[in-house]
Amino acid sequence: MPAWxxxxxxxxxxxxxxxxxxxxxxxxxxxxxxxxENKDNKAKSFxxxxxxxxxxxxxxxxxxxxxxxxxxxxxxxxxxxxxxxSSLGTGHPLPRPRESSTDHVQIHGIGVGYGSGxxxxxxxxxxxxDHAHVVxxxxxxxxxxxxxxxxxxxxxxxxxxxxxxxxxxLHPRFSLDSPTGKMEDGKSEFHRLPLPPGSPTSPxxxxxxxxxxxxxxxxxxxxxxxxxxxxxRGTFGHVYLGFNCENGQMCAIKEVRVVSDDQSSKECLxxxxxxxxxxxxxxxxxxxxxxxxxxxxxxxxxxxxxxSGGSIHKLLQEYGPFGEPVIQNYTRQILSGLAYLHGRNxxxxxxxxxxxxxxxxxxxxxxxxxMAKHITSCYSMLSFKGSPYWMAPEVVMNTNGYSLxxxxxxxxxxxxxxxxxxxxxxxxxxxxxxxxxxxxxxxxEIPDHLSNDAKSFIRLxxxxxxxxxxxxxxxxxxxxxxxxxTIKATSANITREAFPRAFDGSRTPxxxxxxxxxxxxxxxxxxDASRLSVPRTLLSPRESASTIASLPVSPSSSPLRHYxxxxxxxxxxxxxxxxxxxxxxxxxxxxxxxxPLRPTMRNTLDPGLExxxxxxxxxxxxxxxxxx
Ligand SMILES: Nc1ncnc2c1ncn2[C@@H]1O[C@H](COP(=O)(O)OP(=O)(O)OP(=O)(O)O)[C@@H](O)[C@H]1O
Numbered sequence: 001m002p003a004w005x006x007x008x009x010x011x012x013x014x015x016x017x018x019x020x021x022x023x024x025x026x027x028x029x030x031x032x033x034x035x036x037e038n039k040d041n042k043a044k045s046f047x048x049x050x051x052x053x054x055x056x057x058x059x060x061x062x063x064x065x066x067x068x069x070x071x072x073x074x075x076x077x078x079x080x081x082x083x084x085x086s087s088l089g090t091g092h093p094l095p096r097p098r099e100s101s102t103d104h105v106q107i108h109g110i111g112v113g114y115g116s117g118x119x120x121x122x123x124x125x126x127x128x129x130d131h132a133h134v135v136x137x138x139x140x141x142x143x144x145x146x147x148x149x150x151x152x153x154x155x156x157x158x159x160x161x162x163x164x165x166x167x168x169x170l171h172p173r174f175s176l177d178s179p180t181g182k183m184e185d186g187k188s189e190f191h192r193l194p195l196p197p198g199s200p201t202s203p204x205x206x207x208x209x210x211x212x213x214x215x216x217x218x219x220x221x222x223x224x225x226x227x228x229x230x231x232x233r234g235t236f237g238h239v240y241l242g243f244n245c246e247n248g249q250m251c252a253i254k255e256v257r258v259v260s261d262d263q264s265s266k267e268c269l270x271x272x273x274x275x276x277x278x279x280x281x282x283x284x285x286x287x288x289x290x291x292x293x294x295x296x297x298x299x300x301x302x303x304x305x306x307x308s309g310g311s312i313h314k315l316l317q318e319y320g321p322f323g324e325p326v327i328q329n330y331t332r333q334i335l336s337g338l339a340y341l342h343g344r345n346x347x348x349x350x351x352x353x354x355x356x357x358x359x360x361x362x363x364x365x366x367x368x369x370x371m372a373k374h375i376t377s378c379y380s381m382l383s384f385k386g387s388p389y390w391m392a393p394e395v396v397m398n399t400n401g402y403s404l405x406x407x408x409x410x411x412x413x414x415x416x417x418x419x420x421x422x423x424x425x426x427x428x429x430x431x432x433x434x435x436x437x438x439x440x441x442x443x444x445e446i447p448d449h450l451s452n453d454a455k456s457f458i459r460l461x462x463x464x465x466x467x468x469x470x471x472x473x474x475x476x477x478x479x480x481x482x483x484x485x486t487i488k489a490t491s492a493n494i495t496r497e498a499f500p501r502a503f504d505g506s507r508t509p510x511x512x513x514x515x516x517x518x519x520x521x522x523x524x525x526x527x528d529a530s531r532l533s534v535p536r537t538l539l540s541p542r543e544s545a546s547t548i549a550s551l552p553v554s555p556s557s558s559p560l561r562h563y564x565x566x567x568x569x570x571x572x573x574x575x576x577x578x579x580x581x582x583x584x585x586x587x588x589x590x591x592x593x594x595x596p597l598r599p600t601m602r603n604t605l606d607p608g609l610e611x612x613x614x615x616x617x618x619x620x621x622x623x624x625x626x627x628x
Contacts, residue, residue, distance in 0.1 A: 225303070238255050239252050254304060255301050256301075284336075286333045286340070290304055307358065312417070316353060330358070334364055338408075338411065339473045355368045356414070389423035391437055392409035393438050408461050409466075425437060444462065456479075
């Protein structure tokens with residue numbers, strides 16, 4: 001049992017007794033009673049640690065109470081602030097520990113009630129404070145990772161234990177009551193434990209029984225997965241092949257140890273939590289499908305679609321640079337995934353060959369959303385994340401925040417990677433590369449053998465001014481990736497993919513969405529990328545935002561006023577392992593200076609301090625607010 005867990009668990013116990021007269025309601029009281037009865041129960045307060053969102057199945061909190069607590073939640077942390085997913089009202093889907101199966105708790109996602117904001121975030125400071133919002137039957141509470149729990153936080157943690165009747169090792173958004181895969185509020189999809197898509201016994205094919213035994217049956221399903229061979233190692237853990245001994249299906253199991261009571265463990269959980277939150281909301285053919293997650297005493301397992309072909313990076317290492325038709329094909333699919341992602345105001349932030357998987361049919365799957373982040377409506381992101389060689393200048397400089405356009409830059413870099421087997425700027429050492437990206441007007445070299453269309457496409461992506469870069473949807477109309485005969489259908493489909501709610505008939509698309517979808521059809525000039533700039537009158541939401549971002553704002557309204565350099569984080573992904581570090585060989589796609597601590601590399605750096613020479617040479621721009 002993790003030491004921190006025990007600590008938190010006992011503190012939680014104390015805190016409940018302190019709140020015996022909590023105004024919560026009878027449900028809480030019932031919960032306390034049950035807690036006493038079950039005090040030997042070893043269930044851990046994972047919710048308090050990682051910000052899991054709990055929603056008792058049968059608690060009866062009056063609407064009045066709900067409103068009150070929601071207000072508290074909003075006041076205390078409803079806007080969880082910078083770097084959170086609060087705008088989406090999404091919660092933390094980390095599952096409860098497997099051992100909590102004796103716990104009578106039903107876990108749901110946050111946001112079902114008041115959408116009070118994110119539960120935790122990998123905040124810009126890299127701080128380990130978890131800002132936990134707990135939804136208790138539409139009641140939002142806030143706690144934090146340092147255990148200074150508010151009264152609102154204490155009670156539900158205890159009360160929940162005795163309240164409801166089912167236990168799930170499933171993803172918390174999973175609703176055992178809904179055979180349709182929707183939450184009861186009809187808003188959120190749940191995520192059953194991993195069954196591969198298309199499986200005859202997959203949740204989509206088989207409505208779950210609504211009998212009292214369904215939780216057990218799900219556990220049985222879960223236990224059918226056997227961990228197989230190691231597929232690869234990432235920053236936070238290992239990825240194994242999963243085999244379903246019942247139906248022969250496979251999945252990828254990303255396994256992370258959560259045993260130690262240390263900073264990196266918490267950080268790791270937060271990062272994974274972020275990845276899970278995002279993944280659980282996504283469903284697209286070009287994005288690795290999330291199946292579910294499972295928390296045991298020592299490990300968190302995330303079940304994902306298995307993509308057997310490996311990453312683009314790996315293919316490049318094995319087979320060398322791709323021919324242009326392959327690059328075109330892959331690029332179109334990456335764009336399709338990005339258009340979908342960006343349509344949800346989510347930026348991947350780490351697009352590069354190592355994060356893009358390929359299945360045996362050549363189908364592309366964007367993977368690893370540990371770096372991805374929703375962009376809140378008010379703030380652009382100021383944190384400093386990504387892989388340096390694929391980083392957009394605005395990310396490197398980190399002056400005004402950045403937005404979806406960073407993925408477009410990284411896509412341009414990835415195309416160069418596919419064409420040459422090397423990342424752009426690879427002739428420079430890490431810091432020098434960052435200097436080149438952030439503080440020069442230089443462009444990476446574009447191989448001569450590429451077609452004019454390819455060159456034009458790459459130049460469009462690699463425009464230093466983010467607002468000048470076309471959106472993913474727009475780029476799908478570029479001749480380099482456009483299928484001339486199916487352009488019309490493609491464009492319409494892409495628009496639907498990017499704005500599914502806008503085009504599924506459930507609501508009328510907004511003017512901005514329609515404007516954006518019209519932009520999908522704007523024509524590209526084949527010959528001159530510089531003439532392809534998007535007319536200002538046809539700005540998509542992102543471009544509009546960028547325009548706003550370019551306007552100086554007063555310091556008092558600047559996010560930087562609240563999130564100064566100390567709050568910027570600098571989580572730089574290392575280059576793939578096959579890109580040697582400086583000093584290891586003549587190739588130097590990495591640099592110890594900028595990849596100091598990995599896998600425990602969660603290093604909070606102020607890019608301004610880290611690379612001060614850049615700052616002094618860059619025109620000082622007023623901090624601005626990006627509104628998307
Ligand atoms: N869904 C999957 N299907 C097949 N293999 C996978 C899948 N996900 C990951 N892998 C393999 O496992 C390896 C590790 O993946 P993981 O996402 O943990 O780390 P990463 O992509 O190397 O990035 P990071 O270190 O930043 O987390 C990948 O390089 C890939 O080879």
